[in-house]
Amino acid sequence: MTSRRALFSLLPLGGLRLSSDTGRDSDMFCMLFQSIEHALREVTGLDEVLLGEGGEHADLSSTVAFNLAKIKRAPPAKIAQELAATLAARDDLKEIRVEALGPYLNFHFSRAMVERALQQATMPGYGSHPPREERVVLEHTSANPNGPLHVGHIRNTILGDTLGRCFRKAGYPLEVQYYVNDMGRQIAIVVWGFSTLENTRLPGEKGDHHVARIYIAANRELEANPGCVADVDHLMQLVERGDPATVRLFRDAVTECLDGFKVTLARLGARHDRFVWESDFIRNGDTERVLGKISHMPECRDDGKLWLDLSSAGFEKEYVLRRSDGTSVYAARDLAYHTWKGRNYDRVIDVLGADHKLIGAQLIATMRILGEKAPEIIHFEFVSLPEGSMSTRAGKFVSADELLDEVTRRALEEVTIRRPELPEPERQEIARSVALGAVRYDIVRISPEKSTVFDWKEALDFERQSGPYIQYAHARACSILDKAGEFEEYLALENEHEMALARHIIRFPMVIENVVTELKPHLLAGYARELADLFNAFYHFEPVLKTEGLVRRSRLTLVKATQNTLSEALATLGIDALRTM
RNA sequence: GGGCUUGUGGCUUAGCCAGGAUAGAGCGCCGGGCUUCUAACCCGGAUGUCGAGGGUUCGAAUCCCUCCAGGCCCGCCA
Numbered sequence: 001m002t003s004r005r006a007l008f009s010l011l012p013l014g015g016l017r018l019s020s021d022t023g024r025d026s027d028m029f030c031m032l033f034q035s036i037e038h039a040l041r042e043v044t045g046l047d048e049v050l051l052g053e054g055g056e057h058a059d060l061s062s063t064v065a066f067n068l069a070k071i072k073r074a075p076p077a078k079i080a081q082e083l084a085a086t087l088a089a090r091d092d093l094k095e096i097r098v099e100a101l102g103p104y105l106n107f108h109f110s111r112a113m114v115e116r117a118l119q120q121a122t123m124p125g126y127g128s129h130p131p132r133e134e135r136v137v138l139e140h141t142s143a144n145p146n147g148p149l150h151v152g153h154i155r156n157t158i159l160g161d162t163l164g165r166c167f168r169k170a171g172y173p174l175e176v177q178y179y180v181n182d183m184g185r186q187i188a189i190v191v192w193g194f195s196t197l198e199n200t201r202l203p204g205e206k207g208d209h210h211v212a213r214i215y216i217a218a219n220r221e222l223e224a225n226p227g228c229v230a231d232v233d234h235l236m237q238l239v240e241r242g243d244p245a246t247v248r249l250f251r252d253a254v255t256e257c258l259d260g261f262k263v264t265l266a267r268l269g270a271r272h273d274r275f276v277w278e279s280d281f282i283r284n285g286d287t288e289r290v291l292g293k294i295s296h297m298p299e300c301r302d303d304g305k306l307w308l309d310l311s312s313a314g315f316e317k318e319y320v321l322r323r324s325d326g327t328s329v330y331a332a333r334d335l336a337y338h339t340w341k342g343r344n345y346d347r348v349i350d351v352l353g354a355d356h357k358l359i360g361a362q363l364i365a366t367m368r369i370l371g372e373k374a375p376e377i378i379h380f381e382f383v384s385l386p387e388g389s390m391s392t393r394a395g396k397f398v399s400a401d402e403l404l405d406e407v408t409r410r411a412l413e414e415v416t417i418r419r420p421e422l423p424e425p426e427r428q429e430i431a432r433s434v435a436l437g438a439v440r441y442d443i444v445r446i447s448p449e450k451s452t453v454f455d456w457k458e459a460l461d462f463e464r465q466s467g468p469y470i471q472y473a474h475a476r477a478c479s480i481l482d483k484a485g486e487f488e489e490y491l492a493l494e495n496e497h498e499m500a501l502a503r504h505i506i507r508f509p510m511v512i513e514n515v516v517t518e519l520k521p522h523l524l525a526g527y528a529r530e531l532a533d534l535f536n537a538f539y540h541f542e543p544v545l546k547t548e549g550l551v552r553r554s555r556l557t558l559v560k561a562t563q564n565t566l567s568e569a570l571a572t573l574g575i576d577a578l579r580t581m
Numbered sequence: 582g583g584g585c586u587u588g589u590g591g592c593u594u595a596g597c598c599a600g601g602a603u604a605g606a607g608c609g610c611c612g613g614g615c616u617u618c619u620a621a622c623c624c625g626g627a628u629g630u631c632g633a634g635g636g637u638u639c640g641a642a643u644c645c646c647u648c649c650a651g652g653c654c655c656g657c658c659a
Contacts, residue, residue, distance in 0.1 A: 048599070055602085063601055066640085076601095076639090104602060144659065184659045278659095305657050316583080316655085323657040330659045354653050357585060381586075382653065389652090414621070434621085446594075451587070451652050458593075458608090462621050465594085465607045472621045480618050518598095526595065529606085540623045559618090581621075 027509035058106035076103035117506035121561035129171035145257035147212030150397035161270035193218025208260025286336035342373030381451035433576035437467030473532035477563035
């Protein structure tokens, strides 16, 4: 390790002077990737050339020689060697060093290229892609308004919001929607509770928590008096029929809960562009229109209730759309909603809980039969409590509000220990950002298909692999830049800490691209953490302010690129990039 | 019972879809490092039958089959 560093320092500097008019191409890494992939395709004649990250061995690498070996009946190492020679001779790969290491084809970017790409990383908005045409609509959270958002719901919120931020960063025109289920049975139960039970709102009680209290009490009451269920059914019929008084009762209850949601969502840094009310699809006739169209389909069955036979698509279960009392079922309204989305946007994405897997698949199948655009659905698995699964109805949940309160309290403790000299309001401000970073990161870092158990200890951990860890790396970079004052950008990367950091920074635009194509926000979480790791190592081993001349300027430029990239990555994760903490 | 899904060191987790270079991290544990650009940090060490068993392949954590365990779903709920 030491010897390699020594070797590097013997290399001539040959630094790159930076000027502001270079770097039109804002995602150099993507371009390099594409040109290598293109060259590989030409040279091998294969469509799939297996180009991927090179890890410790290279910037990019390919295992295509193995596949070619089968076709050409020659040893993969020999093929790799021949490919490397051919590729190295190409004009379009002039600045890339191609090497065959055994059967592997390794591609190394020249230092000059890394430095050029790095220069782009110092500019505001780094990682953003040019505007695209495709209009995207993203639905997330959409929790039933019968109680506050809890730690399960906000997995949806944070996943969706992060994905939305990635889409915007990737250049897509995006609208984020919240689908308000304002006419379901749960809401009818809330309304029934409001009209029959003691229901005064406690002083200081948030609307959503108030609604939950009534909802829990109403459910208890209904369990004790099953006869009252008919009253709830009646409410549902009245609201579907558009009975003005009932509609107002539903709307008031839902609004009270929704107002509470909006406060929580704002605390989480999540923003919806539009709240779409389910009942609007009854009122505007869309649901009726969809059901009318469906009634003419060969898959349609009407035996009192109206349902679809989706067995041709592999579903055994009846897909019920209208009850025998004439009222529509959620699935019917959902079809109307998705038809509307499909006709107004080019790409429709929903973030839904794993409990919606079946109904989601049925929805997609039906949309296809209808000839409408089917949504892409991201399902996330459940968050449970150590004592079992959460239930709003049973009052068994940890609300997002109490999670944020508790994490903020802990964060304030931590800030107060570390920065006792700061005035209270400033400490509170930092604590709020740290808490948000901790909560959001803790959730987004886990891939959605993993079911998790909520753990206070983990939620309150601000150390490695946490949001605050990344925020801290950013604050450190800011601290150096603040102390450095003015400097002229210049790059001459010397040692392996600098190179490793630089190589990672230039991948950022590609990470954004990957998140939106694969719909995997946790890739960004991992990227940001690795970036912080690499910066911390650089920070520890390579002094910046104590050096002089070109080395100082080069390292400062690298710090600036890191700070900027961390800041952009954190913003895309919905986490505040603090300048001090 | 049927369907979907997850199973990776004591704990949490990446990698799996598009199979290849010694399976990456973090917590915890052991040992080091703050007169030094913020120690919410860094460095080193121990810890893995990648749930089990078969199969495909030159090569399997990754693909296929069976089984086991957890989660979710299977309502004229949403």
